[in-house]
Amino acid sequence: MTTEMHQAWQQPRLADPKPLGSYAPADAVFLLKDLSDVELERGTEEREEAIQTGTHYSEMLPQEYQPTAEYVDLFQRTLADSAEKVALAAGVVSELILRKRGSQTVLVSLARAGTPVGVLIKRYLLHKYKLDLPHYSISIIRGKGIDSNALKYILQKHGVEQQIQFIDGWTGKGAIRNVLIQSCREFNERYETNLHDDLAVLADPAGSSDTYGTREDFLIPSACLNSTVSGLMSRTVLRDDLIGEDDFHGSKFYRHWLDQDLSNTFVDQVSRYFPAVAQQAELRAQELLEHPEPANWQGIEDIRWIQQEYQIHDINLIKPGVGETTRVLLRRVPWKILIDREDNPNLRHILLLARERQAQIEVCPQLTYSCCGIIKPREEHS
Numbered sequence: 001m002t003t004e005m006h007q008a009w010q011q012p013r014l015a016d017p018k019p020l021g022s023y024a025p026a027d028a029v030f031l032l033k034d035l036s037d038v039e040l041e042r043g044t045e046e047r048e049e050a051i052q053t054g055t056h057y058s059e060m061l062p063q064e065y066q067p068t069a070e071y072v073d074l075f076q077r078t079l080a081d082s083a084e085k086v087a088l089a090a091g092v093v094s095e096l097i098l099r100k101r102g103s104q105t106v107l108v109s110l111a112r113a114g115t116p117v118g119v120l121i122k123r124y125l126l127h128k129y130k131l132d133l134p135h136y137s138i139s140i141i142r143g144k145g146i147d148s149n150a151l152k153y154i155l156q157k158h159g160v161e162q163q164i165q166f167i168d169g170w171t172g173k174g175a176i177r178n179v180l181i182q183s184c185r186e187f188n189e190r191y192e193t194n195l196h197d198d199l200a201v202l203a204d205p206a207g208s209s210d211t212y213g214t215r216e217d218f219l220i221p222s223a224c225l226n227s228t229v230s231g232l233m234s235r236t237v238l239r240d241d242l243i244g245e246d247d248f249h250g251s252k253f254y255r256h257w258l259d260q261d262l263s264n265t266f267v268d269q270v271s272r273y274f275p276a277v278a279q280q281a282e283l284r285a286q287e288l289l290e291h292p293e294p295a296n297w298q299g300i301e302d303i304r305w306i307q308q309e310y311q312i313h314d315i316n317l318i319k320p321g322v323g324e325t326t327r328v329l330l331r332r333v334p335w336k337i338l339i340d341r342e343d344n345p346n347l348r349h350i351l352l353l354a355r356e357r358q359a360q361i362e363v364c365p366q367l368t369y370s371c372c373g374i375i376k377p378r379e380e381h382s
Helices: 003-010 044-052 069-101 114-129 148-158 175-191 255-260 263-271 274-290 299-309 322-331 345-357
Strands: 106-110 135-138 164-170 199-203 211-214 318-320 334-339 360-363 371-375
Touching: 069 114, 069 164, 069 199, 069 211, 069 263, 069 274, 069 345, 106 114, 106 148, 114 135, 114 164, 114 199, 114 263, 114 274, 135 148, 148 175, 164 322, 175 199, 299 318, 299 371, 318 322, 322 334, 322 345, 322 371, 334 345, 345 371
Parallel strands: 106 135, 106 164, 164 199, 199 211, 334 360
Antiparallel strands: 318 371, 334 371
């Protein structure tokens, strides 16, 4: 690296972030600008209209869905049923990260679905290997890229040659993986760094990741909720009038929902299973290293079929997988929900939300995914 580039890393140093979120600072540090006092939320129909007529989704926020008592009960039951399975997936990913990146790795989760998973990976490595790896949560936005100031902050703090592992919750179409690949390439070219664009996820139904716990499209309970399972943080925001040249991307901290927060409930309950799954996780990770199953992007075949079958002009209206379908039902205007079968246990919350939102449900046994949400195209609005 040139002397000039070394100097560029040192001056000016970015300011330390203000404490945000409901996780303990030892679990996660959010590299985000606090926009809690800014009115950013729009109603679902108004926001959908804006997105489909050209406003970027990162310039506004959806109104946070406040779950019914029935839905919170479903989350709790789902968590009780699947905590061990989630713990095993987190353990497998943690073991893979350790072997691929080493014991000095910085964990960097993608806000916000990646944040609970990053906390789980940090806790697993601390539990099993007594490794206390730093964990940051940063913003990445489709169509705009990753927060380069957040990356610069991490490299200034930990060293320009530092190994970074990016983390997310799951894959849908693989769109964020593509954004990450492009963002890392551009960052490396600009700053002469060597970031690796590998994205570690618990579930990879899209087949777009090389580091994953499973490729099964199963329900990760954190997908059931929004901020109340992600440290009480909103989606990330990037708007020129709010985010300056030296700012991190923005987010809101919903402090007034602290009494409803389930973020620590989720990670605490899953973490309890780490002792029970650690040996199996290590063996599974070793199998994946010895017989790797690299990304094959198999999910894109589903997308092409859905796009043709339902005559969807904009691929961004198709949201495959349990996690993405949940998001459609929580914060978009759903049109159709495609499911592989009615008795799929991963879909109980999907069917509950679909009834609440009056979305059409269709059974499609040929789906690679468990389900797929289709956002209502603008011309379909009544």
